[in-house]
Amino acid sequence: MTSYFSTQHSSAQAAQRRNSLPRLSMDSSERPHSIAHHVLPSLSYAAATSFPQENPYNHNLFLQQQVFADKSNRLLNLIQSTKGLLEEIRETNVTKPWQTYYPCFQNSSIAAVANTASPNLLRRSTTFHSDEDIDRPSSLPLQQRVQRSFTTSSGSPRDSHTPLESLAGRLSDLNVLKLDLKVGNYATGNDTLLRGLERNAIAHLLDARIQQSVKHLDNLYQRVSDKSSKVLITGDLNAGKSTLVNALMQRTILPVDQQPCTSLFCEVLDAQENEGQEAVHAIKDPLTYNREDPNTFTVVDIRHLEKFMNDVIDGYEDYAQLKVYCTDRRLVNDSLLHNGVVDIALIDSPGLNRDSVKTTALFARQQEIDVVVFVVSAENHFTLSGKEFLWNAANEKTHIFIVVNRFDSIRDKERCKRVILDQIKQLSAKTYEDADELVHFVSAGSCLPEIIQGGELPADFLRLEECLRSFVLEKRCKSKLAPAKVYLENILSDVSVLSESNRQMAAEELAKVRLELERGEPEYQETLIRREMVLEKVDRLAEETCTLIDSMTREKLSNSVDDIENAVSTLVPWNGLLHVWQYSNDLRYVMADLFVDRVKSCESEAKEKTKACVNDIHNLANDASSGSQSDALTLFTKPDPARISTGKLKDELALEFSDVFEVQDKLGVASVSLGAVTMFSSKALGYKSLIHSLFDITNTVGMSTVRKWAVPVVTAAGLGLLLYIAADMKHALARKTARKLRAHIREGTIVHDEAMRITKDCRRIFKSNAWEIQNRFQKEIEAHERRRAEQEKAAKDGEQAVIYFGKVFDKADELARWVAAVEVEVEDRKVKA
Ligand SMILES: Nc1nc2c(ncn2[C@@H]2O[C@H](COP(=O)(O)OP(=O)(O)OP(=O)(O)O)[C@@H](O)[C@H]2O)c(=O)[nH]1
Numbered sequence: 001m002t003s004y005f006s007t008q009h010s011s012a013q014a015a016q017r018r019n020s021l022p023r024l025s026m027d028s029s030e031r032p033h034s035i036a037h038h039v040l041p042s043l044s045y046a047a048a049t050s051f052p053q054e055n056p057y058n059h060n061l062f063l064q065q066q067v068f069a070d071k072s073n074r075l076l077n078l079i080q081s082t083k084g085l086l087e088e089i090r091e092t093n094v095t096k097p098w099q100t101y102y103p104c105f106q107n108s109s110i111a112a113v114a115n116t117a118s119p120n121l122l123r124r125s126t127t128f129h130s131d132e133d134i135d136r137p138s139s140l141p142l143q144q145r146v147q148r149s150f151t152t153s154s155g156s157p158r159d160s161h162t163p164l165e166s167l168a169g170r171l172s173d174l175n176v177l178k179l180d181l182k183v184g185n186y187a188t189g190n191d192t193l194l195r196g197l198e199r200n201a202i203a204h205l206l207d208a209r210i211q212q213s214v215k216h217l218d219n220l221y222q223r224v225s226d227k228s229s230k231v232l233i234t235g236d237l238n239a240g241k242s243t244l245v246n247a248l249m250q251r252t253i254l255p256v257d258q259q260p261c262t263s264l265f266c267e268v269l270d271a272q273e274n275e276g277q278e279a280v281h282a283i284k285d286p287l288t289y290n291r292e293d294p295n296t297f298t299v300v301d302i303r304h305l306e307k308f309m310n311d312v313i314d315g316y317e318d319y320a321q322l323k324v325y326c327t328d329r330r331l332v333n334d335s336l337l338h339n340g341v342v343d344i345a346l347i348d349s350p351g352l353n354r355d356s357v358k359t360t361a362l363f364a365r366q367q368e369i370d371v372v373v374f375v376v377s378a379e380n381h382f383t384l385s386g387k388e389f390l391w392n393a394a395n396e397k398t399h400i401f402i403v404v405n406r407f408d409s410i411r412d413k414e415r416c417k418r419v420i421l422d423q424i425k426q427l428s429a430k431t432y433e434d435a436d437e438l439v440h441f442v443s444a445g446s447c448l449p450e451i452i453q454g455g456e457l458p459a460d461f462l463r464l465e466e467c468l469r470s471f472v473l474e475k476r477c478k479s480k481l482a483p484a485k486v487y488l489e490n491i492l493s494d495v496s497v498l499s500e501s502n503r504q505m506a507a508e509e510l511a512k513v514r515l516e517l518e519r520g521e522p523e524y525q526e527t528l529i530r531r532e533m534v535l536e537k538v539d540r541l542a543e544e545t546c547t548l549i550d551s552m553t554r555e556k557l558s559n560s561v562d563d564i565e566n567a568v569s570t571l572v573p574w575n576g577l578l579h580v581w582q583y584s585n586d587l588r589y590v591m592a593d594l595f596v597d598r599v600k601s602c603e604s605e606a607k608e609k610t611k612a613c614v615n616d617i618h619n620l621a622n623d624a625s626s627g628s629q630s631d632a633l634t635l636f637t638k639p640d641p642a643r644i645s646t647g648k649l650k651d652e653l654a655l656e657f658s659d660v661f662e663v664q665d666k667l668g669v670a671s672v673s674l675g676a677v678t679m680f681s682s683k684a685l686g687y688k689s690l691i692h693s694l695f696d697i698t699n700t701v702g703m704s705t706v707r708k709w710a711v712p713v714v715t716a717a718g719l720g721l722l723l724y725i726a727a728d729m730k731h732a733l734a735r736k737t738a739r740k741l742r743a744h745i746r747e748g749t750i751v752h753d754e755a756m757r758i759t760k761d762c763r764r765i766f767k768s769n770a771w772e773i774q775n776r777f778q779k780e781i782e783a784h785e786r787r788r789a790e791q792e793k794a795a796k797d798g799e800q801a802v803i804y805f806g807k808v809f810d811k812a813d814e815l816a817r818w819v820a821a822v823e824v825e826v827e828d829r830k831v832k833a
Contacts, residue, residue, distance in 0.1 A: 064473050068342070071477070074822050075224050075484050078815060082488055083217045085495065085811050086210050098801035099203040100502055100808075102179050174497060175490040177209050213491055220484045228273070228343045229472050230368050231401075234360050235375030236383050237351030240405035240444050244375055245348050247447035248336050248465065253326055254348055255306035263313045265363065266322040266348040270338040274325035278302055281323040289323070302326070336469060344472055352385040361392035370475040373401045373468070378410045378441065382423045390427040398430040401438050401471055403464065408443035417441060437471065440464040481824045488819045496812040503805030510798030517791045524784045531777040538617045538773060542766035545613040546759050552609075553602040553755040558745060560598040564591050565738035574730045583730070587737045588653035595649065595741070599754050610762045614769050621773045652744045653737050 093099045179202070233241045242254040242262055254266060271278045274291060281297035283289045289296045300308050302324070311317045328337040336344050349363065350356050364372050372393060376382055382390075390400065402424060410416045424439060425432040431439065440460065445451070447461045457465075571594075572586045745751055 064470060065342070068473050068477065068481075071481055071822050071824065072224055074818070075481055075488070076221060078488055078819050078822070079217050079221045079224065079484060081815055082491060083214055083221075085808070085815065086214050086217070086491070089495070089808065090207060090210055090214075092804065093203060093207055096800075096804070097797045098502075098506065098804060099200075100206065100498055100805075101203045102177075102206050102498070174494050176213055176487070177206065177491070177494040177498060179205050179209065216487065217491075220487060223480050224484050226480070228269075228345055228368075229370045229476050230267070230345045230347060231371045231373055231468070231472060232347045232349060232360075232364050232369045233373045233375060234349045234352065234364065234389065235403075235405075236377060236380060236386050237353060239351065239375040239377040239380075241348050241351070241375045243448065244373075244403060244405060244444040245346050246449075247444040247461065248346065248468075249326070249328060250330055250449045250452070251326065251328075252448065252450070253302075253305070253324060255309055262348055262350050263309065264319055264321055264350065266324055268324045268326060268337070268346045268348070270343055270345075271325045271327045272338060273343065276327075277325065278327055279325045280305060280308075281325075282308070282317070282319045283321045283323065284319055286321045289321075291323075297323070336465060342469075342473060342476060344469075352383070352389055357385050357388050357392070361389055364389075364393050364397065369397075370479050371401055371468070371472050372397050373403055375403045375405050376420065378404045378407045378416050378420070381420055382427065387423075387427060398428070399434065399438060399471075399475075400428050400431045401468060402431060402440070403444070404439065404441045405444050407441045408446055413441070437467045440467065477824050481822075485819060485822055485824050489816065492812045492816040492819060496809050496816065499805045499808035499812060503802055503809060506798050506801035506805060510795060510802060513791050513794045513798060517788065517795060520784065520788060520791065524781070524788065527777065527780055527784060531774070531781065534621050534777070535770065535774055537620050538766070538770045541613055541616055541620070542763065542770065545609055546763050546766070549606040549609055549762050550755050550759045552605065553758050554751055556602050556605075557595075557598060557751040557754060560595060561738055561742045561745060564594040564598070564741065565734060567594055568734055568737075572734075577726055577729060580729055580733070584733050584737070585654075587733060588650050591653060591737055591741055592650045602754070603758055606758045606762055610765055614765065617766070617769055617773065621776070649744070649750070652748075653740050 089100050233245060235241050242256050245254050245266075245268055246252050246256065249268065253268060254262070280300040280302050281289070281291070282300050283297045285296070291297075298319075300322070305324070308317065312319055328335045330336075337346070338344075347363075347369075349360050352360060363369070374386070374390065376386060393400065404416075404420055407413065407416070420441075421432065421435060421439065424435065440463070442458070442461050442464055444461075447457055568587055568590050571590050572583065574583060
């Protein structure tokens with residue numbers, strides 16, 4: 001077998017062409033329109049002046065190409081600017097507290113408005129819209145939608161307050177960024193679902209949606225900046241498809257034969273797309289083909305193409321597609337493949353038959369096929385296969401470029417034209433409407449370079465070429481520019497609706513926070529004043545109560561002796577003179593205990609007063625809970641007799657024997673009785689005092705009298721005194737003990753100590769309660785201050801959010817206006833002759 005495969009060139013190592021996407025600043029100084037057209041070059045001055053002025057087709061085409069290049073560049077810049085805006089939103093969502101989020105209506109009536117306005121929200125949808133969907137215009141006409149989103153009667157939506165109802169309606173118009181949620185089989189409104197989600201979760205969903213949009217913008221950028229446009233040439237067997245390609249190229253590239261010779265799709269491209277190298281790449285799997293990866297194709301020598309194709313037909317080779325890179329030697333304005341604005345690749349396909357019709361129809365439906373050229377033989381008209389293909393393709397490609405070839409073989413040309421146009425009318429009404437530009441009766445075989453030999457191409461073929469180029473440009477507008485424009489309009493409309501709704505909500509939240517701040521300030525000041533006032537009153541009340549308790553305790557304890565003296569007569573039994581000493585002991589013990597009881601009584605009274613005062617204190621602080629008061633009272637020191645030194649008191653009250661004779665002053669006979677008393681007492685007085693007593697009596701009555709009356713008188717007096725002492729002993733002892741107690745109270749520190757102790761306990765309780773109240777006030781004030789700090793931060797964030805969303809809106813608005821200015825609809829598609 002002849003080797004038609006050539007050695008692989010180093011083209012695979014060629015530098016990878018990188019589609020750098022410059023980030024466009026959104027500064028007003030760098031408006032999209034002012035950016036240089038760096039992507040698609042406009043026709044050069046040389047090229048512009050080189051086209052033949054006398055050729056109206058060329059002139060018109062030149063203008064079309066200029067317009068197309070301009071639109072492409074504007075759209076490319078707008079895609080980049082929009083992408084920059086979306087990335088800015090995403091970045092802000094991560095770094096700033098004011099996230100762009102999908103607003104939910106808290107007000108059910110507003111939610112109802114939103115849901116009614118958008119039946120789609122009730123739809124049980126799967127997830128987000130597909131990219132295909134979002135390239136399509138929304139239900140509203142573009143102009144109307146853009147107007148609705150961006151303008152108000154005053155010219156600027158932010159000049160007038162937009163009611164929430166209209167916001168709800170506008171949110172229902174979201175296209176690209178609409179979060180379409182689904183829960184089970186229930187037709188739950190989006191708004192309800194969204195309200196159930198955390199704000200962060202919504203922001204996350206929206207972020208994912210924006211990220212998806214950024215990717216889609218990248219794809220659109222690639223599509224718009226891709227200068228290549230594919231033209232599929234199909235038709236019946238032997239209709240002259242390969243001949244037409246060769247005639248258009250003005251080179252014999254593809255083999256031409258009477259018998260079927262094209263059995264695979266042959267794409268003819270400009271060699272510039274292969275680093276300027278002419279080459280044929282035979283591809284087994286078109287999906288994995290990569291021009292820079294030699295493993296994905298086999299190189300075929302262009303001179304042996306015919307042999308290779310025959311081998312494919314004969315089954316010696318098994319390939320699905322050919323890429324033929326060849327140099328177009330025609331001038332820029334004449335070249336179909338490479339004209340500076342759009343690079344056209346011609347794809348010759350196998351002739352249609354029952355087996356290939358569906359494959360070719362599928363191929364024609366591919367997104368990158370901009371134009372389908374159907375070649376029909378003037379001799380055969382439309383065959384069944386041809387009709388079947390056109391019916392299949394009609395849904396996708398409403399306009400088909402039809403070349404009626406081999407027209408030279410027809411004698412009755414008018415009749416042929418009439419019959420074929422009639423057939424076209426049946427097969428593709430749209431094509432028939434524009435038959436003047438879309439249906440061409442030519443003889444490609446007469447236009448081959450070997451026939452022309454450097455001469456002029458026939459006028460009908462020239463017209464075919466220009467119409468084809470014009471048609472490709474128009475289709476490119478529709479297939480590449482229109483989706484980009486529609487998508488940009490959709491995404492920018494969504495961004496402006498979202499930013500405006502976020503701005504409104506931020507403004508509402510800001511107003512709310514400001515109001516709260518405004519309302520909170522007097523409350524805060526009032527708390528500060530109240531704290532000072534209450535604590536001052538508490539101090540005063542506590543001090544007054546302490547003073548009262550102190551004086552009350554002192555008075556009660558000081559005056560307690562009389563009561564104690566009266567009480568002991570019933571409490572201490574008198575068991576006769578023989579038990580006088582025991583009686584005396586009992587007296588001091590009982591008196592000391594009674595005094596302790598009196599101290600306890602003072603404590604109880606102090607507690608009551610303290611409790612009442614604590615109540616008053618808490619009432620002052622408007623504190624209903626009094627739980628702490630009873631707790632506070634336990635702080636009172638336990639009544640402990642040892643604390644008031646009862647033992648010591650009892651010792652202080654102990655009687656001496658002389659205390660028994662406190663009656664002597666009253667009677668004046670104390671000295672007489674003294675001797676007798678000594679006899680009754682087991683506890684004798686000193687002799688010195690006894691002799692002294694006797695001497696006193698002698699001096700008073702005289703010696704003789706004394707001698708005469710002495711014995712009886714002394715005896716009688718002694719007896720009387722004895723009786724008196726015996727009778728008064730009980731009371732005398734009580735009085736004496738009470739006197740001692742009184743003297744002890746008056747001269748000692750016991751009353752002072754007890755009053756101080758009780759008052760100190762009370763003061764401690766007051767202090768603890770005052771501390772508690774102060775603490776509560778402190779907490780209240782701290783809570784106020786914390787809340788105020790949060791509100792101030794929220795207000796600051798809110799202010800910045802309002803500014804930020806306003807700026808986003810302005811940017812989206814400005815970009816949308818630029819996008820709207822790019823007219824992608826070709827108003828007059830006709831090529832004027
Ligand atoms: N008379 C005449 N013959 C033509 C014309 N164009 C092509 N032919 C002849 O028609 C035959 C088929 O031409 P091809 O270009 O191979 O046709 P095709 O449609 O590519 O064929 P397949 O790819 O095999 O389907 C060749 O012998 C051509 O010379 C023409 O305009 N006039």
